[in-house]
Amino acid sequence: MVGFFIVWVFIANDKIQDMNENDQLHQFFFENTPVRGNLTHLKSTYQLALEHQDLPLVIKKALGELMAASVLLTSTLKMDGAMVLQIQTKGQLKLLVVECDSELQIRATAKWDGDIAEAANFLDLIKEGHCIITLDTKDNTPYQGIVPIEGESIAVMLENYMLRSQQIDTKLWLSCDGHSAAGLLLQKLPEEVGQDVDTWNRVTTLADTVTDKELQTESAEQLLTKLFHEEDVRLFEKKLTRFHCKCSHERVSNMLKTLGEDEVNSILAEQKKIEINCDFCNKQYRFDAVDTATLFADKAVLKNNKSVH
Numbered sequence: 001m002v003g004f005f006i007v008w009v010f011i012a013n014d015k016i017q018d019m020n021e022n023d024q025l026h027q028f029f030f031e032n033t034p035v036r037g038n039l040t041h042l043k044s045t046y047q048l049a050l051e052h053q054d055l056p057l058v059i060k061k062a063l064g065e066l067m068a069a070s071v072l073l074t075s076t077l078k079m080d081g082a083m084v085l086q087i088q089t090k091g092q093l094k095l096l097v098v099e100c101d102s103e104l105q106i107r108a109t110a111k112w113d114g115d116i117a118e119a120a121n122f123l124d125l126i127k128e129g130h131c132i133i134t135l136d137t138k139d140n141t142p143y144q145g146i147v148p149i150e151g152e153s154i155a156v157m158l159e160n161y162m163l164r165s166q167q168i169d170t171k172l173w174l175s176c177d178g179h180s181a182a183g184l185l186l187q188k189l190p191e192e193v194g195q196d197v198d199t200w201n202r203v204t205t206l207a208d209t210v211t212d213k214e215l216q217t218e219s220a221e222q223l224l225t226k227l228f229h230e231e232d233v234r235l236f237e238k239k240l241t242r243f244h245c246k247c248s249h250e251r252v253s254n255m256l257k258t259l260g261e262d263e264v265n266s267i268l269a270e271q272k273k274i275e276i277n278c279d280f281c282n283k284q285y286r287f288d289a290v291d292t293a294t295l296f297a298d299k300a301v302l303k304n305n306k307s308v309h
């Protein structure tokens with residue numbers, strides 16, 4: 001009995017360790033320079049976010065790269081809210097969407113038409129599309145930036161976005177093999193007096209040597225030491241990432257309210273009940289005639305009061 005208990009504790013700790021090693025963000029900067037960086041590894045976060053979705057591999061990999069990018073970019077902002085990264089096209093692939101909030105809680109999904117071949121080229125799928133970044137903060141009205149897709153990879157596309165829309169020099173290295181995702185970001189902030197201005201060119205050239213395998217498998221300490229062993233890098237305390245879908249009965253109810261009572265009643269007349277599945281986590285929300293009557297009851301009271309006065 002004691003032996004069993006010890007084994008169980010060992011496995012449990014091992015699992016927690018595995019999750020922590022893989023689902024985290026490391027922030028760092030190069031001492032006395034205007035250059036900072038972020039590094040992330042997503043495993044459980046990535047797998048749990050997509051486990052209820054039947055996605056072609058090319059889309060699964062693209063969503064992984066976007067998820068890593070969303071963690072890296074969200075962490076460069078001092079905000080309380082969420083960043084939504086979207087790629088929208090008029091072609092077969094309609095939409096890729098990834099949302100990451102300031103607590104590094106992430107969700108992701110995609111929409112497309114017909115069958116997408118396993119060997120499909122991602123760049124062909126997003127031709128003539130747009131990249132849309134929305135910052136939904138708690139204090140301010142949402143900010144949205146839209147730019148045409150430019151570049152030969154998601155990383156280059158987002159670098160162009162950051163330069164065109166935010167005027168910030170940003171370099172990204174993203175990797176996803178369909179099981180886990182990883183990413184590295186370097187960003188150049190405005191220089192201060194006495195800072196080494198050559199660092200940017202030097203460290204981005206060094207980071208360009210990183211391989212997908214190194215990015216995916218090496219710990220933050222190993223990778224930063226390997227890439228920048230002659231630089232003075234200061235690494236901050238890591239932060240954990242996790243999958244979290246913020247869908248709720250209340251949000252779906254509000255969506256039905258915006259559809260309007262007549263529309264909801266006509267769906268009910270046809271189908272007897274309304275079933276809505278969350279695109280992100282596949283959770284199902286069901287409403288019958290009694291539920292929808294309750295939804296619109298507040299409005300009815302309001303109407304009655306109006307007629308009285």
Ligand SMILES: [Zn+2]
Nearest residue numbers: 245247278281
């Ligand atoms: Zn959901």
